Amino acid sequence: MRLDRSFYERTDVMGIARDLLGKVVHTRIDGAHVSGLITETEAYAGVDDRASHAFAGRRTERNASMYARGGTAYVYICYGIHHLFNIVTHSVGVPHAVLLRGVRILEGQAEADGRRGRPGARTDGPGTAAQALGIRRSHDGTDLLGRRIWVADEGLAIDPRSIAIGPRIGVDYAGPDAQLPYRFRIVRQ
DNA sequence: ATACCGATTAACT
DNA sequence: GTTAATCGGTATA
Numbered sequence: 001m002r003l004d005r006s007f008y009e010r011t012d013v014m015g016i017a018r019d020l021l022g023k024v025v026h027t028r029i030d031g032a033h034v035s036g037l038i039t040e041t042e043a044y045a046g047v048d049d050r051a052s053h054a055f056a057g058r059r060t061e062r063n064a065s066m067y068a069r070g071g072t073a074y075v076y077i078c079y080g081i082h083h084l085f086n087i088v089t090h091s092v093g094v095p096h097a098v099l100l101r102g103v104r105i106l107e108g109q110a111e112a113d114g115r116r117g118r119p120g121a122r123t124d125g126p127g128t129a130a131q132a133l134g135i136r137r138s139h140d141g142t143d144l145l146g147r148r149i150w151v152a153d154e155g156l157a158i159d160p161r162s163i164a165i166g167p168r169i170g171v172d173y174a175g176p177d178a179q180l181p182y183r184f185r186i187v188r189q
Numbered sequence: 190a191t192a193c194c195g196a197t198t199a200a201c202t
Numbered sequence: 203g204t205t206a207a208t209c210g211g212t213a214t215a
Binding site: 042044051052053076078079080081082084086099101122125126127128168169170171173174 | 194195196197198
């Protein structure tokens with residue numbers, strides 16, 4: 001069952017990041033349907049989070065969609081190369097987001113392989129997951145309740161003991177906030 | 190205008 | 203372990 005607006009409009013971005021583990025992200029892009037089990041996420045907690053692009057209310061052309069309503073895609077280019085897919089949460093004007101950091105492809109493996117360039121290539125990083133799903137900067141601002149990108153609960157139960165929680169990756173610039181336990185991943189099963 | 194850095198990855202030594 | 207790839211944001215002039 002597809003996640004509805006009320007899931008994304010919740011105010012607890014860390015809880016959403018955790019609850020997205022085991023959900024299934026679907027894309028219908030360039031005529032192909034690809035889906036993947038979400039295995040890793042990170043929460044970015046808006047204006048108070050030094051690791052967030054929206055820290056202190058920063059608002060630029062790049063991060064404008066972080067300020068959209070929950071259930072919107074925020075896609076930006078990192079290191080000039082990688083397209084990183086985020087799920088915006090909370091309400092309009094509150095720039096919370098969850099970074100998709102890893103998936104296990106369930107449907108459309110051949111299409112994902114083609115996009116990644118070789119069969120069986122990894123999809124366990126934020127850049128590789130977005131690439132396999134076909135998500136790119138042009139999908140920034142896409143409504144996750146539309147027909148291009150959506151997330152579904154397909155009844156896969158995740159044992160809480162299989163979830164690891166720890167500091168986020170690559171945010172050393174964020175000072176003390178770099179140590180916050182905002183990274184969630186499935187480590188077993 | 191110039192300079193530096195980043196929510197990364199793959200291909201090296 | 204190191205490094206190249208490559209571009210928007212931010213700071214400085």
